[in-house]
Amino acid sequence: MAPVTVRDVLRLALPSGTTVAAGWVGQGRQVNWVATLRATLPAFAELRGGELALLAVDAALALDPRLTLRILVRRLSQAPVPVAGIVVLGPVVVEDIAASEEAQLPLLQLPSHADLKEVEREVTRLVSDYEAQFERRGAQLYDLLTQKSLAGQGVPGLLEVLAERTSQSVACYALNGELRAQRGKGSARIALQALRPSTRGETTLLNQQIWVEPIGPRNYPTGYLALAGSALDAWDREAAERGAAALALELAKEQAVQAAEERLRGDFVSNILSGAAGDLPAALQRGQELGYNLSLPHVAMLFNLEDANPANLARLSGGVQNELNRRGLAAPVSRRESSVLVMLPVAPTTRLRELTDQLRERLLADYKNLVLAIGNQAANLGDWRRSLEEAEQALLLGRQLFGPGRVLAFSDLGVYRLLVRLRETPELWTFYRETLSKLADYDTRQRADLIKTLDAYFNHLGNLRATSEALHVHRNTLLYRLERIKEISGMDLDNAEEHFALWLALRAHRVLATLEE
Known part of the structure; x- marks a missing residue:
């Protein structure tokens, strides 16, 4: 087993909220044991070197008013065999930081609610049985992540926990590799923004080491989680695996909500297309409740997949919805047998051809067999069916006339519209x-x-x-x-x-x- 370092202690033994006040350059120092402040002088006795010193500032001053933190830092760093680092409960002032930086001795500040006895037990567990403590911390991390998910903190909240517990930059991606959310800074953040993950494993980008973990089943993932930093270790990979498992539950929850919303919206569209929407004021009111502006003209858009199956059609529906959300467009979306139907609202300022070209190009990167067809504008709900039929005809004839390499519009069919x-x-x-x-x-x-x-x-x-x-x-x-x-x-x-x-x-x-x- 590799020796336990100060960095290991910070991530695998100390409580959440512990910060590195100074001396981080010495994070690789080996920790052999724990030493606690005595009730009588000398404050620390029989040090053999490599200990992690635990102390409370007020307890040290009560023992001797001259025993400030900076004095303890200097004494412990100048011992014949110096300690590995100091973990302190209480205030840390500028002089303490300066002394720690000068000695290159890690100074870790505990959160105010920390219990020194519990901290001692956790560090002792880590030093005496690294594997057991490693597994225990992994389980604790997963429990915390699931609690955050249940509390409704979503993907950003889970990434916040992972970034804190690993001290690395983290990011979550959709199945197509598109960045969904991230937490991090510096080169690691930029590297994660440029990354387009597609498989599990380690890679290097912009001099940053990156570990990618699939979210959900490895053969059929629903997305990817990535950690990035100047150097990654076993705990980073363990945290990525635990984080991916928690994110799988979070994404499943999201998908369940989206599926319910999609069914609701799909039923709304189906009722209008079948003429079963009831009276017009009621349909308009229902549309307003769903967030749609039905007073605008609408255009039927069909996103068709030649190799459609329930799984990739569901992903396409989610991808279409995400693209609409990115553009601030509230449009009814309905899944059909081999395509996704969008009734797109057309405002006076909407550049329809430009918008449809952009949507096609964005989605074509992930769906090579995608074909997009559009009908003419429907001035009211009663014309939605006609616009859909036109989109269907544009899909059938347009592929024969123009091929699949463009948006197929019914208005481009010329004399075929009459035929x-x-x-x-x-x-x-x-x-x-x-x-x-x-x-x-x-x-x-x-x-x-x-x-x-x-x-x-x-x-x-x-x-x-x-x-x-x-x-x-x-x-x-x-x-x-x-x-x-x-x-x-x-x-x-x-x-x-x-x-x-x-x-x-x-x-x-x-x-x-x-x-x-």
């Missing part, structure tokens, strides 16, 4: 059968690319060279395909009306394909 409204009508199906269905059937039977060729031809405004280059085919091959399109469809691309009919039918082809989805 979406007609896609289940017999008129659109009849038009499609009369124009493009024969080409589609031919492509399916022969595994041909006539529709792809037609699409490229339109996209390049009939430019044969640009179209052949886009398709990577010879010009003569392109001309042959165009002739086959004319023969099979019966439509002439040189005829303006039939040219337009094929162009429109090609877009109807895309819209009709979304019926299966």
Whole structure:
């Protein structure tokens, strides 16, 4: 077992609130035993060196009025084999600090409520059985952290305790590595701000040693706890493990509250979308109670995950809510089968495209398959359903037209907005059968690319060279395909009306394909 040092005593034996008044440069001194102030002179007898001297200032002065703390510091530091440090109960003045700094002798000041007898027992336990005291202090730390959690002090309160008990900087992170809260100073604080933890273990950043502990199950954590300092030891790692366990309970409590609030808000949104919200004044009143300003126009936003499951959808919902909170936006959020729906209030000063782009970029770092789609503004609660349907259509068609690399807006769909409204009508199906269905059937039977060729031809405004280059085919091959399109469809691309009919039918082809989805 490694020798017990003054630093060990401070963290593993002395009561909370003990401070280093002076002489911290000697924190590595070895502590061999405890020596207490005697009732008669000499104040300390039979010192063998390496003891931790315990004394009360008023008791020393009662023993001898000349026996001030600075005199005791000088005598104990000048002994043939000096003590390891002094633990004092009572006032410490400037002269005492100066004497301690000059001797490089640690001077630790106990809180006013400390019991010297109890302090002696704790230090004795540590020196005589380090492992048992280490485990005991760990259990005490965990008990204190859970008490703070039950008292409602939250994550900041738990970090405050960990920083105090380890004398290190500490931070709590969300699962995506984003900093939630921290306590610390100097380089360690900056290092924790720059850290993006993703696994358990030790790392170094800005010359600071950092230990990261997952919060919750190590295979499925809910966040991370990190300690940082110039040097970390076994107690820091033990404190991190105990702290992570307490934070897991705190985060579980937070998640339970959030889940209840989410269900409440989700029910509110569902009632409005289903038309079951009752009369408008009552719905407005209910929304106000939940913190929403329903007098503003709202826009439906769908945050869609292709690989959605209950776990990552719950995390996405929390991430969306956090991003809205960061921007001071009170918006109804509802979890759906494979997406998270937000009914975003749109104030006159809201830059909607800029805001949605920022939300997408922030969340895309953690959800690679995220797609964001938005509908048009809904002026009142009765239009919320329409805005949601538009967002759903933007999601379906937008991915085909524009790909997932941007915010998909219903307002960007152009002529597709009209075709979406007609896609289940017999008129659109009849038009499609009369124009493009024969080409589609031919492509399916022969595994041909006539529709792809037609699409490229339109996209390049009939430019044969640009179209052949886009398709990577010879010009003569392109001309042959165009002739086959004319023969099979019966439509002439040189005829303006039939040219337009094929162009429109090609877009109807895309819209009709979304019926299966």
